[in-house]
Amino acid sequence: MRASTLISLALLLACGGEAPPQPIQLNLWHAYRGEETATLEALVAEFEAQHPTLRVNAVSVPFDAFPNKITAAIPRGNGPDLFIFGHDRVGGWAEKRLLEPLNLWSAPIAGAPDLLERFFKPTVEALAYEGGLYGLPLNFKTLALFYDKALVSAPETTDALIAAARALRQRDPRVWGLGYEVDSLYFHAPWLHAFGGAAHFSPDGALRMDLKGAGASMRFAHALRAEIIPPEADSQLITGLFYKHQLAFVISGPWFIAELKDHPSWGVAPLPLVNGSGQTHPSGQDQPAGPYLGVEGLFMSSRSAHKPEAFALMRFLTDEASAKRRLKAAGQLVANRATYADPEVAADPVNQAFQRQVEQAVPLSNSPHMQRLWTPMQRALSLSVVEGVDPTESLAELVKRVEESR
């Protein structure tokens, strides 16, 4: 007994003497679940295999708590080296100096392909704020038009959509034409932008919005609501109706695909061109609907102690091979352009639809002031789109409320 203890102790000591240098530990925070986590962990393992001196600790942080954890942990040095999150908070985080500017990290090097050229351009621009580039895009999210192939085909214009919905409703009044959350700015944005009513904030927080265009978009949506959109439609109801073949079109994003697993006849197409918007598109056609583009970015903490290593992992996770795996295994709409050249990916109608849609999408502003717009806008939409109050009235109140919150 004693002899064996001694031997094992000696062995331990011998090993201790020759211990390899401590590997560098990178912390990566994400809010993924399910397949997305599994894919990310597989990619991280591959990265570790390629870089034996690096260890990556991928930690899943609950989505709701994520922004607060980032703002609390990074300034105190407890934060991650890298993290993955939506781009809409980039402005606020950059103002608080939580993010490492990547302008120099990603600067073009002579003789090598430019790193930023691998992405769709709008997805990169969404991560820039006041001259700084603060992240690399992983995936994008935007709205597209889902439709029930058993009832309708994909329309080119809103007039065609309305006509198809009318025909259906005349045959069976239980069937509705279109489903989306009418009082949410995110879902109203396609019409808002088509009518030229986009909302921006100046750096000092003043709201810039073309109220005429915004009002016109609300009147348009109210007409839709009155005729073809089911009342009080929230996302569960919309999914339920779509499954029962009682809803022809749904405006939703890639997350909706997961809910359609057992639906026999769904298709997806870019959102239609908007008739009667009064806006002229350079192509001479009607104005396309302009949904918001949301980008999931990979960000580096300004307090990271291992920035070169962290940037190597950023390059790795956004390259073509990784993007392909993320798209195929986790169903993410990746921002890496080259991925879509793959014949298998290109043949997929869902990828096609979203890839075409991203060209029309309007990057969601990453200004820290954007947060002040959502709730007042919801009320304005609820007043004018649902109840038909004159938009001049609801928008005047909106402007007042947003101004107040400065």
Added chain:
Amino acid sequence: MSPRKPGLLAPLFALLLAAGAGALVYAQEARSEAERLALLQAAEGPQRLITPIKQGGWSFPRRFEAKGGAILSPQDTHVAALIFSTEATPPRLFDLDGDGAPDQALAARPAEGGGFLVGAAPLTPPPSLPWGLLCVALLFSLGMWAWLAFAYPGRWAGPLGAGFGALNLGLIFSFAASRALDVLPGARLSGALPLAAALIPLVLYGALGAYTRSLRSPHRAAFAYIAPAMIGMSVLILVPFAFGFGLAFFRFNGQTSEFVGLSHFAHILASSGYAITHPLSFYYTLFVTVMWTALNVALHVSIGLGIALILREPTLRFKGVYRVLLIVPWAVPNYITALIWRGMFNAEYGLINHGLSALGLEKIQWFSAPLTAFAANLITNTWLGFPFMMVVALGALQSIPRDLYEAADVDGADGWQKFKLITLPLLRPALLPAIILGSVWTFNMFNIIYLVSQGRPNNSTDILIVEAYRVAFEQERYGYAAAYSVLIFLLLLLYSRITERVSKAAEEAYG
């Protein structure tokens, strides 16, 4: 308890100690601010002109040229970080040798004719708060406080004990404030938080002094027993409460917090510039909240009491089964109940409208009008609320002696007389606290409103707490929301004072 006056020395001593704790934090802040200013001056020394260059059609610069044509390399990220902060932000501290402590401060400002002038200055890092010392001071003063309060017999015990108690609070608050500075950037510049660190313990002094003096009373063993709870309360409730209270006087605009005095309160009380009947007016929301609370509690009590009386009937069979079934609504998590009821109220597909049309009645668009939406909330919360009152009433009914009823029967009293003259008065001591508790719960019943009507139509069914939530977490106006919460607190304080009077009067009448 002896009604001894606190004396003059006690508050003076408390003031000194608490102000000392606050001043410590304040001096720390002032010092780092002075150093920052010195750095800005120093950065005027050796400077580099750096020109950002856009290329490739991107909206942000991708190359940076230092004077003389040198291009910055990725290793110059600290320079890049500077360039993107404008001159208004304080200079950044950089750890160039990687030892974890900053050793160089840089400042950049836009140069004439484009580009940025970047300067650097070596730095001796500002010392952090002497945490060890503060902890020792806290332990020492806690010990002193306990000793003075429990063991030391002399006449100085009261004042000194109160003083050390205030010092404890001051230190605890200073710890909290220094953490809060990280959460609220910019607040440090106003100096208001350190000031609050000194003032708030003073405000609490009165309560504490009374508490300490009461420790001299013969019942001090009882006070010793509740001391752990008091300490827990002060850390978990008093400190966040004080922080929220302080927050109500600030406006946070994304980068800095600015002291705005009472203007949030004034704005809220001036109906936010809306007509009083507008759903976003404080008075409208207050009216909805009061109606909500009064109707709910009335329904909870009458239904709960009614069922309790039925369940007490001696001839009723399967009582246990009913009792369990009736408690189920209470046992189910209220989020789930709320979501189920919201689905049932859906105008087109909800169970309730299906039922109405099966009966040949017209469907109701529940969430399209304020009254019906309010009714939907009320029905849901009644479903959730009556079991509690039922349980309370059942318990209280058990304790009413049967012989009282028998005597009443002998006297020829009818059922209503027995209820009015025996049951109700004897239930009162048990029901009154339950009603007060229930009304405070209902007043702040966030989940039901937020999940069932969601404020529809147009915030007209929101109650005060939901409105405060929307201001804080949907619009991120934390100061304004804090002011809202303080008003809610004051209302409930007023309410509890009134109910205290009422229950005291009741005690005198029936006790």
